[in-house]
Amino acid sequence: MSSQQDLKPVSPALPPTDGSRGLSGSEVQQRLAQYGSKAARSGQARHLSAFYSIRRNRMNYRDQFRIKPGNSVKLDKMDAAFKDKHEDQASALVETEKYTHRLRELQYLLYAEDKRSLLIILQAMDAGGKDGTINHVLGSMNPQGAKVYGFKVPSAEEAAHDFLWRIHLAAPHRGQVAIFNRSHYEDVLVSRVHSLVPKKVWSKRYDLINDFEKSLVDNGTHILKFYLHISKDEQLRRFKQRIDDPTRHWKISESDYTEREYWDDYTKAFEDALSSCSTEHAPWFVIPGDHKWFRNLAVSQIVVETLESLKMEFPQPTVDIKEIKARYHEAEEDAGAKNGKVKNIKKGKK
Numbered sequence: 001m002s003s004q005q006d007l008k009p010v011s012p013a014l015p016p017t018d019g020s021r022g023l024s025g026s027e028v029q030q031r032l033a034q035y036g037s038k039a040a041r042s043g044q045a046r047h048l049s050a051f052y053s054i055r056r057n058r059m060n061y062r063d064q065f066r067i068k069p070g071n072s073v074k075l076d077k078m079d080a081a082f083k084d085k086h087e088d089q090a091s092a093l094v095e096t097e098k099y100t101h102r103l104r105e106l107q108y109l110l111y112a113e114d115k116r117s118l119l120i121i122l123q124a125m126d127a128g129g130k131d132g133t134i135n136h137v138l139g140s141m142n143p144q145g146a147k148v149y150g151f152k153v154p155s156a157e158e159a160a161h162d163f164l165w166r167i168h169l170a171a172p173h174r175g176q177v178a179i180f181n182r183s184h185y186e187d188v189l190v191s192r193v194h195s196l197v198p199k200k201v202w203s204k205r206y207d208l209i210n211d212f213e214k215s216l217v218d219n220g221t222h223i224l225k226f227y228l229h230i231s232k233d234e235q236l237r238r239f240k241q242r243i244d245d246p247t248r249h250w251k252i253s254e255s256d257y258t259e260r261e262y263w264d265d266y267t268k269a270f271e272d273a274l275s276s277c278s279t280e281h282a283p284w285f286v287i288p289g290d291h292k293w294f295r296n297l298a299v300s301q302i303v304v305e306t307l308e309s310l311k312m313e314f315p316q317p318t319v320d321i322k323e324i325k326a327r328y329h330e331a332e333e334d335a336g337a338k339n340g341k342v343k344n345i346k347k348g349k350k
């Protein structure tokens with residue numbers, strides 16, 4: 001059952017902000033006042049106040065990590081171990097939790113509004129952290145309004161179609177969030193590195209991808225694309241962790257090691273994809289990924305800031321709330337009267 005009632009927010013969503021800056025103290029108070037004094041006294045108010053104070057003081061990763069259209073990306077110039085002002089996981093965790101909490105509220109609003117959708121694309125080298133990002137950041141969303149699609153080697157049916165066919169089928173409908181674990185970018189990454197198709201085929205795909213993404217955007221989909229940037233050393237450390245931990249043995253595949261030998265080819269292919277396909281309407285973000293906790297913070301902030309900037313609003317009620325309230329009170333009185341009778345009967349009174 002796809003029911004809106006089941007998609008309860010953790011707490012009511014605030015009226016949207018402009019998304020480009022944090023709010024001042026008085027703006028926070030104003031927003032809290034819109035909730036009424038009851039909410040202002042509650043933990044809800046404390047949570048929101050903390051959330052907006054974090055937004056006031058934060059670095060803006062949405063600007064910092066976005067690839068500007070037309071820029072030529074050089075991944076070895078980008079520090080995969082960057083962690084901003086944070087010394088360790090503990091200092092980033094509080095902020096990340098505020099963002100993931102807010103993400104759930106905003107997803108509820110997106111679902112309720114039912115006007116547009118969000119597509120999040122994750123790409124990385126093997127062990128780059130796609131699964132971890134889905135688990136720790138995007139996992140805070142209600143599964144009824146969010147779907148994850150993993151794109152593997154195309155099936156016979158998929159391969160018999162154009163490369164965007166299976167992708168289009170998974171595109172989110174209005175009100176929904178879709179998360180792609182790998183995507184159509186594999187068709188300019190693995191396909192190029194391993195010459196699965198000739199150059200004259202894959203080289204045309206950048207334009208095809210840009211046109212395809214534009215058509216989704218024109219149809220109300222917001223697209224965020226994250227390249228989780230890890231260093232070659234960090235990849236090896238993660239492979240070792242998998243070997244040392246029996247509960248992760250199932251994750252090890254031979255291809256992890258064979259693909260590692262193509263590191264430089266993949267880097268070049270990623271750089272071209274990021275440079276050619278970061279557009280105003282569907283930006284790529286290069287997220288420093290050696291510190292998993294920093295990656296989670298950056299991704300959660302960017303997704304939340306983007307959703308805030310959409311200025312979403314709850315739809316107008318389809319019923320007359322005053323009338324419904326009056327009917328509720330009548331029903332309450334009726335129920336009260338009936339309960340009173342039952343009590344009297346039990347006590348033997350007429």
Ligand code: ATP
Pocket residue numbers: 126127131150151152153154181182183186187190191251253255
């Ligand atoms: P994990 O991180 O858990 O290993 P994964 O995303 O790497 O997850 P795998 O099943 O290990 O999942 O790998 C999927 C494989 O499918 C990758 O090697 C990827 O390159 C390949 N693949 C995805 N899309 C295509 C495509 N269009 N053409 C060819 N290969 C593809």
Ligand code: MG
Pocket residue numbers: 126253
């Ligand atoms: Mg794999």
